[in-house]
Amino acid sequence: MLNLKSLLPVIVLVLGAHIALSARAGAAADRPNVILFLVDDLGWTDTASFGSDFYETPNIDRLAADGLRLTAAYAASTVCSPTRAALMTGMYPARTRVTDWIDGMWEYLPTAARQQLRLMPPDWTKRLEHRYTTLAKALRDNGYRTAVVGKWHLTPTSYDPAVVEPYYPRHHGFDVNVAGNQWGEPGSYYAPFRLAAGTGLAARVENFPDEGDVKSPYLTDMLTDHAVSLIERWQGEPFFLFMSHYAVHAPFEGRQDLVEKYQRKDATGLKHHDPVYAAMVEAMDESLGRIREALVRTGIADRTIIIFTSDNGGLTYVPGPTSNAPLRGGKGSPYEGGVRVPAIVLWPGVTTAGAAVDQPVITPDWYPTILAMTGTKGDEVHNRDLDGVPLLPILHDPAQSLGRQAIYWHYPHYHKGGSSPYTAVRAGPWRLIEFYEGQRLELYDLTRDPGEQYDVSREFPDKAAELRGLIAAWRAAIGAQSPLPNPEYQPPLDVP
Secondary structure, three states: OOOHHHHHHHHHHHHHHHHHHHHHHHHHHHHEEEEEEEOOOOOOOOOOOOOOOOOHHHHHHHHHHOEEEOOOOEEOOHHHHHHHHHHHHHHOHHHHHOOOOOOOOOHHHHHHHHHOOOOOOOOOOOOOOOOOHHHHHHHHHOOEEEEEOOOOOOOOOOOOOOHHHHOOOHHOOOOOEEOOOOOOOOOEEEEEOOEOOOOOOOOOOOOOOOHHHHHOOEEHHHHHHHHHHHHHOOOOEEEEEEEOOOOOOOOOOHHHHHHHHHHHHOOOOOOOOOHHHHHHHHHHHHHHHHHHHHHHHOOOHEEEEEEEEEOOOOOOOOOOOOOEEEEEEEEOOOHHHHHEEEEEEOOOOOOOOOOEEOOOHHHHHHHHHHHHOOOOOOHHHOOOOOOOOOHHHHHOOOOOOOOOOEEEEEEEEEEEEEEEOOEEEEEEEEEEEEEOHEEEEEEOOOOOOOOOOOOOOOOOOOHHHHHHHHHHHHHHHOOOOOEOOOOOOOOOOOOO
């Protein structure tokens, strides 16, 4: 006869385990997973769903069809590190003072080149300071597992571990760091991916014990291998995955099978036509597809939010492999091509499939948006200085308004992409750029002139003055650094 008394301890253990599992499952359902899929240097029209006539991006296009496209999305800066700091803090680069890529251009300019420039940059911050409660830390404090897979570039540039490692992702709230360190680009997209002898890039994997099981020789694929492994490992608990691809940043090295595919494709008369860059774009697109497949396979797709975007506009200078047309300029430029980026949000059960919103949104918005999506309070002191606004109104209903007056950019630097020090504002359809050299203004009506070809500051002087006032008030409120007079500047000689 079955002795129920003797089985009672086992029954209690089984029931306890079942209750614990159910509680964890309930908690995971209440706190959706978040995958922030950030592409490096991806231009506004570099995907088919945003207008490319050559690059093939079926997985991104499917995400756009399933989710919500944000057609007036902007990066916080025309270069990468400031945007990444804005993602992690929810603050404008002018507030954190991470206003240029970590090294910046100034120190690399030869003396003769510096002597031609009237201004020099301020002493900007060249790391992500520990005083900020990063997005990863806020989520980890709310019970999330956190990982960054790919580029970090918020660490001082040095070969000295004592200098760089204190600023690695694990000190900013990430449980797992795959390939994130002080470098902004790989030495190669093929193994061992190193920037210089003796320095690991994607070869360096922190807190990831099974790195030897990932065999893909191509960097974009290798990072995806790690991301998929994490999804499989963490499928039973809420997680935040910062999928931060090095692609499509230089060096331009496409996977050979895809390069050959695009070399066979006719690009006559197309604005996009580079087969190597196209191959890099498609490999990145495949990464998104593999990640979504993993979500379906593990049964967690319906409780996983995916945010897809870029850190700045596409590279178009010397010679750029892509085009941001109809937008003007590209990475390193003060114009729309330097800061306007593709963005898609898939929030199962919330976003409307195939919908689009044309209201301006900007990088710092993702911080409070993700906190709100996940029911995460974050740090009260940190949150007082947030510059972003939660995007939930337009994610729930594309017809809603965010009610925001303006968004801003501040770049007190020069860049070979065409920028001299400037601050810019977008308010409604208007975009004003104030250049520090000569206090010159340029005003554009983006409704009529999205390519910023016609400066109408003289035609609408009152509007230019109004927006200039917004810029002045914003810079003062946020403590924006101004460029300084360049003591090396040598005015050109007058030619008789």
